[in-house]
Amino acid sequence: MAAAALLGFSAAAHAQTLDDLIPDSAVENPDAWAEQGADQTVESSDVTAPDPDTPIAQPPGFDLPWPDDIAIEDFEPLEPEEDIEFADLDLGQANVSFEEAETERIADNLVLGFPQTEPPFSDRGDFVERFEALSTIEELEDSEANLAQLAARAREDEELLGDLLRVYGYYDGQVIRSIGNLQVGDEAAAQTPTVRFDILPGERYKIGAVDLGSLLSAPDGAELRDAFEIYPGDYLQSDTIVQEQFDLDRALGETGYPFAAIDAPELLIDHERVEGDLTLNVTPNGKYVFGGVVSSQPDFLSGKHLAKIARFEPGDTYQRSLSLDLRRAITATGLVSSVSVTPREVTPPTGVEPGVVAMDVELQQAKLRTIAGAIGYGSEEGIRIQASWEHRNLFPPEGSLRVRGIAGTQEQLAGVTFRKNNFGGRDRVLTLDAYANTIDSPAFDARTIALTGVFERKSTLLFQKNFSWSAGLELIATQERPPVVDGIQEPRQTYFVAALPGTVLFDETDDLLDPTRGFRLGGRLSPEASTTNGVESFYVRSQVDGSYYQSLGDRLVLAGRATFGSIPGADLLQIAPSRRFYAGGGGSVRGYGYRKIGPENDLGEPTGGRSLVELALEARIRTGFLDGAVSVVPFVDAGSVGPNPTPDFDEIKIGAGLGVRYHTGFGPIRLDVGVPLTPDEDDAPVAVYVSLGQAF
Template identity: 70%
Template sequence: MARRALGTCLAVAAIAASHPVLAQDIGSAPSLDELIPDSAVENPDEWAQQGADGAASEGEVAEPDTDSPISDIPGIPVAWPEDIEIPALEPLEPEGDIRFADLLEDAPRIAFDEADLEEISNTLVLGFPQKEPPFTQRGDFVDRFEALSTIEELDDGDENVAQLAARASEDEELLRTLLRVYGYYDGEVIRTIGTRDAGEDAAEQRPRVRFDVIPGPRYTYGAIDLGELAAAPDAEELRAAFGIQSGDYLQSDTIVDERFDLDRALGETGYAFAEIDEPELLIDHQRVEGDLTLPVRPNGKYVFGDVLSSDETFLSGRHLASIARFEPGDTYQRSLEFDLRRAITATGLVSTVAVEAREVAPPQGDEPGVVAMDVTLERAKLRTISGAIGYGSEEGIRVQAAWEHRNLFPPEGALRLRGILGTREQLAGVTFRKNNFGGRDKVLTVDAYASSIDTTAYDARTVALTGTYERTSTLLFQKPLAWGVGAEILATDERNRIVDGVARPRQTYFVGSVFGRATIDTSDSLLDPTRGFRVTGFLAPETSRTQGEQYYYLRNRVDAAYYQSVGERTVLAARLAFAGIQGADLIGIAPSRRLYAGGGGSVRGYGYQAIGPKNEFMEPIGGRSLVEASFEARIGTGFFDGAVSVVPFFDLGSVSTSTTPDFGEIKMGAGVGLRYATGFGPIRVDVGVPLNPEPEDSPVAVYVSLGQAF
């Protein structure tokens, strides 16, 4: 209603202003109250409706209201001057950078002439005009900014004004934040707009943003308050773990890192219940310093007590204590608590596990308290059935199956039944395995089997019993030294191939052996090493009885491998192996225990056991000495986010009937392979060709397996 009355008043006032009489005789003009009827003031809506109803209908001329004070308005004719000409408007030429005028409207359009420039991209430049004091963190500062910049993410040629306007504002705030991270709390960032040429045509100019960074003085740490840390028994050592001192240059990254180091030091020196609150930094601009407060509560020092299990009949506390890397009375270490949890998970017997320190006795004076390690676990499914079906050009069809109960004899006593049915191999076996027997990662294995194997080199029907006790290297804890000892007895009925031109009938061997092996490993991975070396030695004194003769001999082997990264994506790998059998003639050694070369883990390009001395029917007869060497380059391609590698390789090998290699015949193979990296190791596909084949050798061989060749 108020809006309508106001409109009526403005219309009447406009008419009055255009009336010549009113314009000449302002003093005699009626007032505004006289022009507006009382009915319009009392009820504007009704008065407006009356005006609409009384309007002239279409096609009629309304009679003037003679009672109105402005009913008789004379016309005012105005002649257009004929001598006035209005010139046509000339089109304006666009200025070169006018299209960027709305980019960062609040940014000053200045730049420092004497500034060191860092060109981040075609659309982004950083300037550093400050000379004193020098900006010593400039390198890290630029790297961080480049990694986080939103402008730098724009592809060349794809930028536009709208994108740059939004992203430049974000980048300016990022620069200010980074300055504060490095302790420059008085720093300034000045934005400047410019253009860059994208070609000879000026219309192809592209926008360019420049930030001039003026760090100013760098702040230092003032007072440092670490709460109750001084009350700890070994406060000095703990204070040394927090590597920030008053007067050091201030950097928030350092606070985070040193807080982590202090927390780790507390957890590794007995403080099982230590607490550290969030740090607080108070900046004083007058002193150019920041006072740091880090509330620390050590809450007493402790030693390990007993390990207690929530399921004693399944995995007892005594057994869990045997796989822990601590003894009762040892100073508490948080890392050993985590390690125990990982070791329990690695047994494969639990679905979930939690390990928690619980106070048993509080600290008394200088005497530490005691914590018990409470282990809460839930059983996993313990029975497994597995199987596989395959076909190979050399071994034909192969079907294998196994059933296993992983805790039939608690704790961690597994029973496994396995069988193989194939063209060249048949086997039935039973295995008892006791994990973590006598200590962490120590395994006792007893294996009994009966098998029949028919290869190109020999045909053996064997019954064997083997026992081993070993300290294994696992994916969870790769050890620098792994070892194993064992014993084996077997009876094998084998058909010798023709030896020295004489056809040999089937022959039975009774073999007894003790053996030991050790591995020194400095590599960085079991399945996919990129640096370091491995050396494995094997030694097995054996005795063999056949056809009333007793033979004694020594089987031995040494394998060494070296790995070296070259650049970011390439690993060079080399392997050398030597094996020998000393003390008995070839005829006194069962064919299945002689030395052979060839295959995916030996000399690629040749068939399994295809390298070595042969009889007149070109059948391998085995030897008493062996030498192998392999070289390959594992080159990353970047495909599938770097998961695929190309691996050219070269292998060679020689087998001799003498106890020392005579290198009478050296076989060489070469080829190329692919590796696809997975979460559990690389999948390997190698295609090799023999470089100096025999007539019976295939022209190409393909090998597929999990893990690298060596």
């Protein structure tokens, strides 16, 4: 209706002039006339309303030809121009062919393409390996790899590739991304959304000028410059700059420059030269030697004592590593909760003479009293519960007092121990121990009082040493007898023993508690004098222990152990039963009772011997259970104890079994189940052992 009215209005108005259509009132007051609306501009009598039911045969007022009457003349074709020259565009990239590009499939949904062949992509293998480790697409599971997720992660990976190109010195590199469904494998129906990145690294930039600030003004400037192994013409790589900055900082710290400063590196990239100028502002700030050690708590740990455990002397060239070593050594005492070691200038450098720095040690005391306990179990040894109380600095510096006790099926003990750590030098320990104990074992019963003293150089968890040793004195009074058999109890025999034991240990393993490679070789020699029933005897207890560890891959360690012992110089009956050799148990031949292997008397009691041979072999196999914290350990042990100083191998006991290890931060927890393969009538069919640490 609206369209018809409009057309009718147009047809009627066609014959009228503009003056006829605009009344005088519109000229006199145009605003008022406009507000009256279009219906007021023409009187209804001037317009014939069309009949809506009657179509308009010919629209009135239009005089335009229909398309059939329009004639368009033919265009004249243009003649091609000759001798047109097109400019060659240099985009800074070598000619490439995407169809012939080398590709590397990172995952089912991720492919890298390398269409550029010249210049070659240096360090491409390392580049791909690093991208694979950082890619967000590579982490996406195939089941989740829909196009929407791939597109989101593809943008992140594209940015990552660009960053990596710049890390390797490709500042004109380009990354072309494409996403689609590609066939995977031989099955045509196996389709998966896949992202492909085509990498055009361009030309690799090189180092231009190198500015190291005032480094060459230092007394050792030339040597220090050699520590920063970046020179003009080398390929530019951010990793190398960071590594060489670290090496230079370490060289400064190790050659007497405690206050040296190195600013962050700056690179000025010149695209025209295809080079980057490197600025690393270095300020050496003078060379120094060590002075004294100053403690913030001299009554607790004096500076004099701390100087004893330091690995430097006054006048030695300052080394940052020795400062850190002193901090670790103080931490290892267990007496501090926090410690810092800071160099402080005492005398400034003058000319060619170095300055002097004091080492200020700031300490905070830790809790010094400790209550500790341990529980062990063996099916043949029974239960063993051990507890102790200790004050670790009752006699400063580092003088501890420890009271301990043992309550077990076969052993009871009460003792007091005084220990002086770092006594006379680093990791040297003086220990005085007094104890009384009773032992009720299958081999003997003993009631013993002893006083011992040992001075040793120890290997610790923080400072595992290749060589350690000990020397000591033992004064022992003991009453011993064979165990009760069938209600028959023999009288006790009293022995007074004085011994001078000494040990040495060569340790080339990688871990003190859980070694995976290397070897250990140890020896013990103890000359002893014994008096019993008015008879004096002199003999030497000697023993050699060796173990070897070989790692085969990430999950398997083969471990072997051999022990040989001999006691020449006295008859067996002149040696106290507690000083003889025995075998059997969790730390010896598994599958047999504690100290139950060896010669026996007429009543079937183990008598101990004067020679010992033990062999052990086990495979420590890591599993994937509990994030790799669990290992299974099949093992085979063998042992022999003889009555003479020379092993005779008259009777060899063999045991085998399976163990489980649960690896913790402080060492493995061990559970072994052993079976005797050559048992006697009274040997149990199965033996179980639980303890902390590996069997050897």
